[in-house]
Amino acid sequence: MPLFTKKKKPSENSKKRLEYQLCLSKEAGADDILDISSCELSEVPSSAFSICKVLQKKVFILCGNELRSLVPKGCTITALTTIKVLDLHENKLTSLPDDIGQLTSLQVLNAENNQIKALPETVGDLRNLQTLNVKGNCLSELPLSVGCMSSLRTLDLSENSIRKLPKELASVRTLESLTLDASVMNYPPASVCTAGTEEVQRYLCSELGLEYCPPSQYLLPVLENDDGAQSMDCLDGEHVAWQSKFMDYEKRKEQKQLEKLNFEKVLEEKQREQAQLLLLNNSRKEGMLLSVKLEQERVEKGVCEQQRVQEAERQKLLQRVQKAEASIAARISNLLLDNKRQAKSAEILQALEEDRIRMEHLTAITQEESSSLRKRDVAVAMQTMLSESYSIRLLQEASDTRRQNMVSEACKSKETLDKKFEQVLTLQQLDKSKAISQILQEEEMQKAAFEALQLQKDSVHGYIRNQIKLIEAELLQLTKLEVKRRSLDAENLQEALAEQRTALTDMLQQLLKQKDQREMELKEILLELELKSDSTQQNYWMIQYQRLLDAKPLSLRMQEAGVDKELVSLLSKLSAQHYLPLIAHHRITAESLCHMTTKDLSKLGINEVGVQKSLLRWAREQTGSPKMLEAQEAGPSFPSAPQLTPPLTPNTPLTPTAPSPMNGSSTSECVVCMELESQVVFLPCGHVCCCQVCSEALHSCPLCRADISQRVRLYHG
Numbered sequence: 001m002p003l004f005t006k007k008k009k010p011s012e013n014s015k016k017r018l019e020y021q022l023c024l025s026k027e028a029g030a031d032d033i034l035d036i037s038s039c040e041l042s043e044v045p046s047s048a049f050s051i052c053k054v055l056q057k058k059v060f061i062l063c064g065n066e067l068r069s070l071v072p073k074g075c076t077i078t079a080l081t082t083i084k085v086l087d088l089h090e091n092k093l094t095s096l097p098d099d100i101g102q103l104t105s106l107q108v109l110n111a112e113n114n115q116i117k118a119l120p121e122t123v124g125d126l127r128n129l130q131t132l133n134v135k136g137n138c139l140s141e142l143p144l145s146v147g148c149m150s151s152l153r154t155l156d157l158s159e160n161s162i163r164k165l166p167k168e169l170a171s172v173r174t175l176e177s178l179t180l181d182a183s184v185m186n187y188p189p190a191s192v193c194t195a196g197t198e199e200v201q202r203y204l205c206s207e208l209g210l211e212y213c214p215p216s217q218y219l220l221p222v223l224e225n226d227d228g229a230q231s232m233d234c235l236d237g238e239h240v241a242w243q244s245k246f247m248d249y250e251k252r253k254e255q256k257q258l259e260k261l262n263f264e265k266v267l268e269e270k271q272r273e274q275a276q277l278l279l280l281n282n283s284r285k286e287g288m289l290l291s292v293k294l295e296q297e298r299v300e301k302g303v304c305e306q307q308r309v310q311e312a313e314r315q316k317l318l319q320r321v322q323k324a325e326a327s328i329a330a331r332i333s334n335l336l337l338d339n340k341r342q343a344k345s346a347e348i349l350q351a352l353e354e355d356r357i358r359m360e361h362l363t364a365i366t367q368e369e370s371s372s373l374r375k376r377d378v379a380v381a382m383q384t385m386l387s388e389s390y391s392i393r394l395l396q397e398a399s400d401t402r403r404q405n406m407v408s409e410a411c412k413s414k415e416t417l418d419k420k421f422e423q424v425l426t427l428q429q430l431d432k433s434k435a436i437s438q439i440l441q442e443e444e445m446q447k448a449a450f451e452a453l454q455l456q457k458d459s460v461h462g463y464i465r466n467q468i469k470l471i472e473a474e475l476l477q478l479t480k481l482e483v484k485r486r487s488l489d490a491e492n493l494q495e496a497l498a499e500q501r502t503a504l505t506d507m508l509q510q511l512l513k514q515k516d517q518r519e520m521e522l523k524e525i526l527l528e529l530e531l532k533s534d535s536t537q538q539n540y541w542m543i544q545y546q547r548l549l550d551a552k553p554l555s556l557r558m559q560e561a562g563v564d565k566e567l568v569s570l571l572s573k574l575s576a577q578h579y580l581p582l583i584a585h586h587r588i589t590a591e592s593l594c595h596m597t598t599k600d601l602s603k604l605g606i607n608e609v610g611v612q613k614s615l616l617r618w619a620r621e622q623t624g625s626p627k628m629l630e631a632q633e634a635g636p637s638f639p640s641a642p643q644l645t646p647p648l649t650p651n652t653p654l655t656p657t658a659p660s661p662m663n664g665s666s667t668s669e670c671v672v673c674m675e676l677e678s679q680v681v682f683l684p685c686g687h688v689c690c691c692q693v694c695s696e697a698l699h700s701c702p703l704c705r706a707d708i709s710q711r712v713r714l715y716h717g
Contacts, residue, residue, distance in 0.1 A: 124144075685708075
């Protein structure tokens, strides 16, 4: 057997019957009867109680339903004080209300075929009750207060578990009909119960020591008729009146049934018309949805086409840049080859010069020896001198021919190298002629300017700096939120912020390493360029600097000069100078930015979310747009749940995931001195809670007490 049974919903016919009966009872000229029987009700509608109270109904019929309680929630039984007949048979009631004794006008109570286990004690307060029918229930005894029912005439207790009657029942002198399961009774005995009502009453009176009086001596008023007059006839007259009254009720019931059928026909016609209108409305709605869908598909196709065109232009631009880089690399390799060839030619010339000096030294020594030998022995010396001079002449001729060959080869290679070098020098002279008059003469200043410009133009370095700034801003906002949340004891959000802060801290450490590595690579490239350009050391930095400055077309530089200076300074603070040509080309001003959104900026090529928000915020501040005031009055927004940050790559810009600042500012005060702004990020915990001065003396984070392994100062501006 299931623990929970599904509640059965009433059928449509039952609902229609209930609505019809409730409407019928409210009509002018309606009788005093409210009949909501056979409506499959699980509880009495509160509107029925209101109708009985307001219209002072006298007959309330609830038979043939599935009621488990008589009084619904929010209502009291005092609303039925005018009821004289209450019919509850064929339901699932397990008990009657404890305050049923407040129905002082009740004369007939029919609770046949229910599941009532006990009658309340207050049933004795029903002094006007004449008929009580509790046949077919689960009663095991009667309350003692039943003896107080001074008007009770008919009592039906059959088909129950009652084995004993209370002695107080003898006090009911008006009881004329008592129905029992006589064969199973214990008190009074079964022999007495089978003899009839009079014998049972005599037995109970003898038990109490009272004198038995027949009920015919007690005259009681019967139910009211249609005119409201009361009759004082005997029991036979009462049954005749009731029979005529119910015949009239059946006639009225048939008439109401016909009216109900007519009403249902009219209702069905109206429902049919309503269904047709609903179908027509649905067809119109589907047509509108189809048109909106087609329009949306057309817009999406246009957007995709625009994105495809922009992607093609970007690929072309990348190819041009790659070709330019390849040409520059080829020139540098040619210069390196020329330098190597010049070094080889210099080595060959030096070797020839050393051979010449050695030969001259040898010739001087031989002359001295010949003069000394000539003095000693002229004859022998002459012969020796002739032989030696002949040999020396041969050696000299061989050396001269060899030297001439080497000199000619060196001259030829030198001429070819000089030609190539002159060609390179002419190309350099063309580039140098435009820049010599405008560049500083000092070599160190030119070198520093080139290095700064190289760092500023380097896309990877600028990207890393931008990401570091975004992560530091997020860490600062997370720290402020954590400080505020500690005062509110929000443990769940604290754990979420801690997880997000650790992820951002790891990312910040990784970006710092990438930044340092990129700066080292740039420095190595500069040192390598210095070593490779010894021959053109004097003019090299001026040429490179002028090439970087002259890389932009004149028209674009003129357009950039017309851009608002405050907008240019904002782009430099955001490390987004590479967007300046786009802004200058489209002639974007503060007024035009006020009417743009992030999607419009993305279409122009400005894809970084942080740069988009900063530009829109600056434009609203400049023009005093009301959207800015609405954003300030909207208040802070907190994240519902932290999300894991995806892996960082140079092609995917980082977007802040931390909530916006509480007061609209991106700074917070130092938790140590409470005067300066927080300027240092503590690693590995990632808290931004101290200024530069206070952080130098700390060895552990003042918020989480974690050891400090590294301090990173925030980028401002």
